[in-house]
Amino acid sequence: EDPVVAIKIVGQGVGQVSDLDLLLAGVSNAIILCFNLKATPASQAAAEKAKVEVRYYDVIYKLTEDVERAAKGMREPTYRQIREGRVEVITPIKIPRLGIIAGSRVLEGKVTRGGWVKLFRGKEMLHEGRISSLKHFKEDVREMPAGQECGIGLEGFETFTQGDTMETYRLEREEI
Known part of the structure; x- marks a missing residue:
């Protein structure tokens, strides 16, 4: 059954x-x-x-x-969210050919390019999607640990504001 x-x-x-x-x-x-x-x-x-x-x-x-x-x-596969980190947006940055990315500081955990993110303004979630680009200064990086500053580009979102926060996570497939 x-x-x-x-x-x-x-x-x-x-x-x-x-x-x-x-x-x-x-x-x-x-x-x-x-x-x-x-x-x-x-x-x-x-x-x-x-x-x-x-x-x-x-x-x-x-x-x-x-x-x-x-x-x-x-069955359709089911996934659970595994929290990886928390990020604060310091300032929006305009990058030619990339658009606007979030100049950010990693407060906890880590950020991973290709990972998932929930973006909040205050307590309101504005966007949920993938991290399309991750930069440390001008260099593309795969991962950024807590305490570091980086530029984060999101798929389908560019209207960052100072003080926005992001929760990063990865999806893990649940076994049936």
């Missing part, structure tokens, strides 16, 4: 896979699971012609494991 993924059984029966089974699976975009059967050359050819996947099992727990794996594969 899975609260996110619903598996529908569109038919069941006994005996070899029939043309009707293949037709039903084809129009339902389903696969056929067979337990304790041997594939015949005729049924394999009919399945290939109908472009329907037929799986054969002789051990029941292998069938159930396969169904569970398929259900997990159908």
Whole structure:
């Protein structure tokens, strides 16, 4: 039983896979699971012609494991935010060909180029997105630790104001 993924059984029966089974699976975009059967050359050819996947099992727990794996594969991945740092905007800086970046001081943790950020003005979150550029003076850097000053460019945001704060984070995929 899975609260996110619903598996529908569109038919069941006994005996070899029939043309009707293949037709039903084809129009339902389903696969056929067979337990304790041997594939015949005729049924394999009919399945290939109908472009329907037929799986054969002789051990029941292998069938159930396969169904569970398929259900997990159908789920949308979920991610959790892992906080990495906190940044204060000192001043907006206009950079030719880059636009306006935030001249900033890293207060806690670190900032990573390509990482994620939430930008706040007071208590209001104005923007959430990726860090597109990270500079230390004129040099591109990958990461900037606490206590350092840097220039931070964000995807889709340029209206920085002195005193804005940013929380940086990375996304970590949660296991199902």
